Amino acid sequence: MSNNPVTGVGDVNADPMIDSSPEEPTPFDNKAIPAGLAGIFVELYENVVYGFLAGTLALVFFPESSPSTGLLLTFIAFGIPFFMRPLGAAVGGQLGDRIGRRTVLILLITLMSAATGLIGLLPPATSIGPAAAVLLVLLRFVQGFSMGAETGIGNSYLAEHAPAGKRGRVVSYANSSTFVAMLFGISLAAALTAGLDTESMVRWGWRIPFLLAFPMGIAALWIRLSAGESPEFTKVKSSGLVSRNPLAEAFRSRQARIGMFLTIVLPLFNSSGYFVLFTYMPSFMTSYLDFSQVQGLVVTGAALLVSCFTALLAGRLSDRVGRKPMLAGSAGLMVVFGFPGYWLLTRGSIGLALVGTIVMAVIFTGTNGVLQTTLLELFPTHIRTVAYGFGYNIGTAIFGGAAPAVITALIGATGSIWVPAVYLVVTSAGAAIAALTIKETAFDPLPA
Template sequence: MSTVASSQSNVVDPRTARKVTLAGCVGIFAELYDNGIFGFMAGTLAAVFFPDSANAVMLVFVGYAISFFFRPLGGIICGHLGDRIGRQRMLVFVIMLISVATAAIGLLPTYAAIGIAAPILLILLRVLQGFSVGGEAAGAMTFLAEHAPPGKRGLYTSYAQIASFLSLLTGTLIAAAMTSGLGADRMQSFGWRIPFLLAIPLGITGLYIRRRISDTPNFTRLQEEGGLARNPLKEAFSSPRHRRAMLLALFIPLMNGSGYYVLFTYMPTFMSKELHFGKVEGLLVTAVSLVAISVAIPFMGALSDKVGRKKVIAGAAIAMALAGVPCYLLIGTGNVALAILGASIMAVIFAGHTGVIHILLVELFPTRVRYSAYGLGYNISSAVFGGTAPLLMTFLIGQTGDVHIPAYYAVLTALGTLIAVSRVRDRAHEPLRDA
């Protein structure tokens, strides 16, 4: 079997590529809204499910972190099936799963009603969310990359990242509007359920769209040729080249820990609990920074198509290592305008990582094992360095009293990403491989 797919057989007409990309982004929006709303509602969930604990917020983030250790399992199972029976079928499955789990959280009895069973059920449903996202991350990016026109893979896959951050923005605005409009008492009484129940219409929309799109030309051609791997993950582990690529997929996403999971998901809680901003002020800062990153992402994706993935990610890592501490000092001034400036600068810098990281990882692997191998490496990274980040920040700040811990974490993860990406062969200007 040829190690490089024919450039002619991989061509997708631009109209089809745009249609598939739009469909994929709508599904990603629904999926990641469901996943992200848990973090935005952490303060309220703490009061509802852990009312008698002095460490209620930390316990919510324990549940948040636990769910991430089920992401690799989701990546393994969904990746194996995605490489065996198709990407489209698995994307339909994962959006069904997370929509049901998220809506079920909105229907849970509170601690006051059923005691300790309430937080146990909350964490179990959060685990299902984590499993689903484990199958979503690699699957959606693989799907979009394999449909993208030649020379535009970075741009087209970056649209999915815009969808993911717009979903966070939507969650932020909903949480801010409800917290401001209902007040703490009514939020804890019934208001906290509404953001989770919105998963029902979002899930139905995403499911409808994903069922109407076809599988990728790469997968379909390989299937017709009888070239699918019988055991994709076993095949990946048997190859020194694939093992090295999976190791890189573990460490290149390090900046996600300080970016996606601290700067955006944890930031409202951090600003409210540690910096004594109002809850709505913290959500406002996050909302503006989400707008900034959403605007910057497609420019970074397009830039990576021209100059390569390595240069863009390495540049973002260097910039974050230099700007991380000064930006957090701006946030820590207590001034909303300066906090917005600091968070927005970090957001634009982080766009150079998050807007490019997924297409770089897609290009590390051939079609035969792409979903499985990419999913395993990336989801282990998310579990170890991402999902634990809010819990780690809460714990370390509590132990040291130093509110600059997130700044140090930003610098360390940026340096880790810089070292890892320096070891990658840039395939931005090569066709996707089949084997």
């Protein structure tokens, strides 16, 4: 009798696609971890730079609008490309499951870095009018496509190299690297904001963080070219089990369909937390809470610094106590402490804002450091990158990418600055309920 890794229910007729085989020692490639982290770093760096510079970008690309309208339009430009992510996950995941993880990861880092760097070369609206905003959105579409494929393939690549019993630890390096990338982005944004006046930032200062994507991309490409293929995919390929149409095969499997549904609802807290606590927070503090830009960046930067370490701790703990307690526990804690933490943020004191944001960030990493490992463990190797990536990016598009624009619009409609806290707590409650329904996967081999 086999166990369904999604529900844990034994079933004689269980789908053989989701069965696990005895785990063999995985050959460890020392270059695999930096290769897997490289694209994830560039992806989060770009996202956070865009969010941190949203106020300046509004002046560059929407100069005729009021400040609040310009900020809303900038966040809409931020969120629209997230709806390209499921397409990127479907196309990239198909290729990742058919031709291999490494080849597609090389293509993705090239595409992502080029699109990010080209944003830094765009002319402003004062030069070419509305065409500037159109070009910005087009490049964001390219970024969204490549980001959608990167998540499923990059994290699967890491997990498939991980030694037995250390998947949570290895994949948590990717989670931690996202905070390092964001911290790097916020530090650069803070330095530019503190060192340049508004006119210089609008004229040329905003371009620097985007242009840095070119050298970062070259370095990431070199790292990926030097790494090998995933040993799990190599086994599937040598056994002749590579699927001709992985996405269609995933939709034909009942267990895989359940798994894809879970990849949408389990990340509710993760998606909202990322974009509320880190991407949206600096602009929110400046626009609605009367903090300076530098203060907003300092508060967010402190939370990111703490998260770099707590994400690693969460990954290691999940290898010992399991994924389910970490996911359900952290989401439940945010339901309890979300409003008090947010209340501290609204007191107008930089000290209290630091305490409130750091508390919420620590709770958040209890989910963030574990989530990606949990999701990829739901699927077998031959459909893993497409099934995991496709479902995850649908949820991210709806609850993450759209969050800044939705929150900004709701604040404008209601006049309440508590909208972000409500959004965070409600999505956390949904994620906690979903986490309680899953089977523990930490102590099983990856489904073959």
